[in-house]
Amino acid sequence: MSGVLRHGVDLVHVPALRAAVEGNPALEAGLFTEGERAYAHARPDPWPHFAARFAAKEAVLKALRRGLSTEGPDAALHEIEVVREHGAPRLVLTGRIARAVERLGLDAGALSLSHAGDLALASVVFGARP
Amino acid sequence: MGNALVSEARIVEEVQKALAKSLRRKEDPASIRLDASVMEDLGGTSLDFLDLTFRLEQAFGIRLAHTTILDHVEETFGEGKAIDGSGALTKDAVEVLKDRMGSPDGLSVGMYSDEVPRLVTPNTLARGVREILAALPPACTHCKAAQWTSPDGAKVKCGACGKDAAYPDGDSLAKAWLEKVAKEKGLFAG
Secondary structure, eight states: OGGGOEEEEEEEEHHHHHHHHHHOTHHHHHHSOHHHHHHHHTSSSOHHHHHHHHHHHHHHHHHHTOOOOSSSOOGGGGGEEEEEETTEEEEEEOHHHHHHHHHTTBOSOEEEEEEETTEEEEEEEEOBOO | OOOSSSOHHHHHHHHHHHHHHHTTOOSOGGGSOTTSOTTTTSOOOHHHHHHHHHHHHHHHTOOOOOSOHHHHHHHHHOTTSSBOTTSBBOHHHHHHHHHHHTOOTTOOTTOBGGGSGGGOOHHHHHHHHHHHHTTOOSSOTTTOOOOEEOTTSSSOEETTTOOBOOOOOHHHHHHHHHHHHHHHHTTTOO
16 A cells, blocks of 8 residues: 655754754753653763754654744654664654554554764654554 | 734834844835735744744744644544645635634645744734733732833833732633634524
């Protein structure tokens, strides 16, 4: 059922994310879950990790064709969490995002992250739920 | 008009200032057009958009809606009422967005919700701020004094105890607005 397959990709400029968060520290907790913040801050340079996680959130939203809130910081960003298990990143979807995935008949999604230089990239693929 | 202490001009000024900072615009903030698309005309990204809404919350001491109006529709009236099985906007959802966003060009039944942010303008942002400021409680929720003051013309404080005004949050106001509009227009009934 090819109509059910969804793909989202997003590229984030690491210095832009860093400048935004350093210029407005409230953004960090607004964009990232506690687990994501702990993970990034445990790295020598947290910014590529934050950028890759933000890219993952955007990639999920793109795959679902769901827009961010037009009125304020979107709580959905906390409903898309990137966790690492055995070295590989994995999506944990909750709340409205999880319900949207279920309604569209999609599986848990596959995530791939990459960063090089100033850029961080995330690719998310949803297949049909078995 | 927001409330007696925060003028309409100040709301517009803070929206333009937040846009200039978040989007790193070089021009005089006052020259930013209020009907410009934040994303398409001003070059804003989703990250900039988040940054500027946080700035507005800090400037006015408010909490903007953190849930989209489409999500409020689905939570209030049921799944599928705003976004159909394919992920596209329903007719009633478009009606709500038209009212909420001031009938921007480009809203149509069948479009996806990820196309909505490009229709957001400084006017749309100001509307969200205005809705919250207009709900300033008659008296301080901490000490009950009715002595509001705003030394900077943006953040309202209690003149008696000095605490910031506790406005209702954007989500509860958006939900109340939605219920009122849906009832008036007979939306999401079927």
